[in-house]
Every structure is written in structure tokens, then in C-alpha cells.
Amino acid sequence: MSSMSRRDLMRAATGIAVLAAAPRFAFAQAAAPAAGPFAVPPLSYAFNALEPHIDAKTMEIHHDRHHAAYVANLNNLAKTNPQLGTSAVTDILGNLNALNDDIKFAVRNNLGGHANHTMFWQIMAPDGGKPEGEVLAAIDKDLGGLEKFQNEFNAAGGRQFGSGWVFVTVAKDGKLAIETRPNQDNPIMDGKRALLGNDVWEHAYYLNYQNRRADYLKAWWNTVNWAKIAERYAAAKAGTLGA
Numbered sequence: 001m002s003s004m005s006r007r008d009l010m011r012a013a014t015g016i017a018v019l020a021a022a023p024r025f026a027f028a029q030a031a032a033p034a035a036g037p038f039a040v041p042p043l044s045y046a047f048n049a050l051e052p053h054i055d056a057k058t059m060e061i062h063h064d065r066h067h068a069a070y071v072a073n074l075n076n077l078a079k080t081n082p083q084l085g086t087s088a089v090t091d092i093l094g095n096l097n098a099l100n101d102d103i104k105f106a107v108r109n110n111l112g113g114h115a116n117h118t119m120f121w122q123i124m125a126p127d128g129g130k131p132e133g134e135v136l137a138a139i140d141k142d143l144g145g146l147e148k149f150q151n152e153f154n155a156a157g158g159r160q161f162g163s164g165w166v167f168v169t170v171a172k173d174g175k176l177a178i179e180t181r182p183n184q185d186n187p188i189m190d191g192k193r194a195l196l197g198n199d200v201w202e203h204a205y206y207l208n209y210q211n212r213r214a215d216y217l218k219a220w221w222n223t224v225n226w227a228k229i230a231e232r233y234a235a236a237k238a239g240t241l242g243a
């Protein structure tokens with residue numbers, strides 16, 4: 001029989017209650033971005049809409065916590081640097097060297113992360129169709145056809161060491177190229193534009209795929225929203241594609 005006093009029992013029970021409450025408290029903090037000019041765009045589909053290729057829990061954590069953290073950091077930066085909230089994202093990311101050294105690194109990572117993820121949610125959808133028209137013609141012309149393109153894109157994403165992205169960049173003349181970037185860098189930082197991109201940070205796939213990044217890269221094609229990519233391609237050629 002335990003010799004715990006009533007006080008010990010109370011203390012133990014309180015400790016359990018605190019432990020049980022702690023994860024919820026931490027989640028609430030992480031999920032509530034600081035008020036400010038930046039916001040996480042809502043998904044146009046449910047968290048489970050991309051299953052079985054991307055599971056609902058991964059989508060929820062990715063969107064509501066990882067993307068939200070970049071946005072919260074940006075809103076904190078904007079408190080002391082309000083120009084961040086009033087300038088176009090493309091202008092800021094395209095001129096990072098114009099920023100003061102004390103915020104350059106944080107803006108690169110967090111605004112890059114915001115731009116990358118905003119694009120990422122848009123260019124995915126359930127039943128996203130197939131490439132057609134001008135986009136398919138450009139894939140055939142510049143990337144050797146759909147199958148070769150997808151294989152090379154997957155290989156590039158697999159080679160990206162550590163965290164980063166694999167993109168298809170689009171030039172103003174419509175020319176396409178496969179390019180990778182580390183961390184949350186975006187082609188805008190080099191005066192280019194991303195037509196599409198896949199997130200190869202482990203947070204994008206680890207719950208379902210663990211270390212099998214190649215399987216995630218292959219399955220991801222089932223989630224691609226080709227109608228949105230056609231819109232982005234037309235905008236790129238018109239010089240109006242944002243982030």
C-alpha cells in the first residue's frame with residue numbers, strides 16, 4: 001500500500017494535469033500568429049483531400065504550424081520594419097541586399113517560407129488533372145516530355161541535401177528549367193519565378209513516408225493542380241506572376 005499522503009496525491013495529480021495541459025498550451029501558442037500584415041492563406045480543400053498521397057495530419061501540421069510560424073515571425077518583424085508589410089513580396093525577395101543586416105537573414109527565411117508555402121498550397125488539389133496546352137508544349141520542348149521531366153524533377157528533389165525545395169522556374173519567354181534551392185530560398189531571390197515546386201523538408205512528408213523521400217516525390221504528382229499551373233504559366237509570360 002502506498003504511503004503517499006493526501007498532499008502527495010494532490011501534488012501528483014496536479015503534476016499530471018500540468019503535463020496533460022502542456023502540449024495543448026504549446027500548440028495554442030504555435031498556432032496563433034501575431035497580428036500583423038501577414039496571414040496564412042486558407043486551403044481551398046480539406047486537410048484530408050490529398051490522401052492517400054499526403055495525409056491529413058501532415059497537411060494540418062504543415063499548414064497550421066509550420067507555415068503559421070513563418071507568418072508569426074514576419075508579423076513580429078513587421079512591428080519594427082513596417083515596410084515589410086506594405087511592399088510586394090516579389091520586390092522584397094528580389095532585393096534582399098537592400099535590407100538592413102539585422103533582419104536580412106530572418107526575412108530571407110521567413111518571407112521565403114511564406115512565399116514558397118503560399119505557392120505550394122495553390123498548386124495542389126485533389127483530382128488536379130493533367131498538363132495540357134501551352135504548359136504541356138513547354139514541358140515537351142524544354143524538359144524532354146512529361147515522363148522525363150517528372151523523373152528528373154524527382155531526382156533533383158532527392159539530391160537536395162537537407163532541407164529545401166525543387167522548383168520548375170519559368171522565364172518571361174516561357175522557358176522552363178528544373179532548379180533546387182536550399183532552406184526556404186525562392187527563385188525570386190535570383191530574379192526568376194517559380195512555376196511550381198515541391199517541398200522536400202522532412203516536415204512535408206515524414207509522418208507518412210519517414211526517410212522515403214523518393215516515394216513522397218513520386219506520389220506527390222497525384223496532388224498537382226495543373227489548372228492552377230496553367231494560370232501561373234500565363235501570368236509568368238505576361239509578367240504578372242507574383243510569388
Ligand SMILES: [Fe+2]
Nearest residue numbers: 066199201204
Ligand atoms: Fe514546408
